[in-house]
Amino acid sequence: MRARVLVTTRAGGRSAPPYDENNLALHVGDDPDVVAANRQRLGGELGVDRVRFMHQVHGAAVAIADATTDGDVPDADALVTTTRGLAIAVLVADCVPIALVSRRAIAVVHAGRRGLVEGIVSAAVDAIHRYDEGPVAATVGAAICGGCYEVPADMQAEVAGVVPAAKATTATGTPGLDLPAAVRSQLRDAGVDVTNESAPCTREDPRYYSHRRDGVTGRFALVAMLEP
């Protein structure tokens, strides 16, 4: 079974500033009808009626999606499915989006600072292994880099105490967090093969939304689907 993974950019949707153009999130103050149209367009690109999103809460809960979970959006930070042709998505604007792909199951994961500490990455890998004990591969999408993500020293110490790879120094020499490096480290510890060694930094690359750079802004998506 083959999986498709794609990461959207700001380009191509109907959202007006400051959400321009392809905002896919309903919780950031954008016009819901416009967001619905942007989501519809994304589904069209994948050849599906709709894309399944989560209500992300910066926790470590994993939800299962199948053809019957059509209506409700679960409170979760990872979404797993074994259903072919079901497109699942994670929304971000600096946090780390991850796709996990095994032969029989896929997951999308939202890993921010809090989720990382609470263990969302290993929880999602464990959830995949409930359906498939075989190898798991990960794609890590665009996220804020360690050079751009300044945090107070005590916050850095807290996160690096859980994931040492998170410790970074920003471009201006202050304490920082490298969330993508931390995610890659946790994935490898969980036995996952990370397929891409780097991804763009959302704060530096204007193709992506960045909450740190822009404040009020939209969200882009990482979408995964087992081919029908």
Ligand SMILES: [Zn+2]
């Ligand atoms: Zn950066």
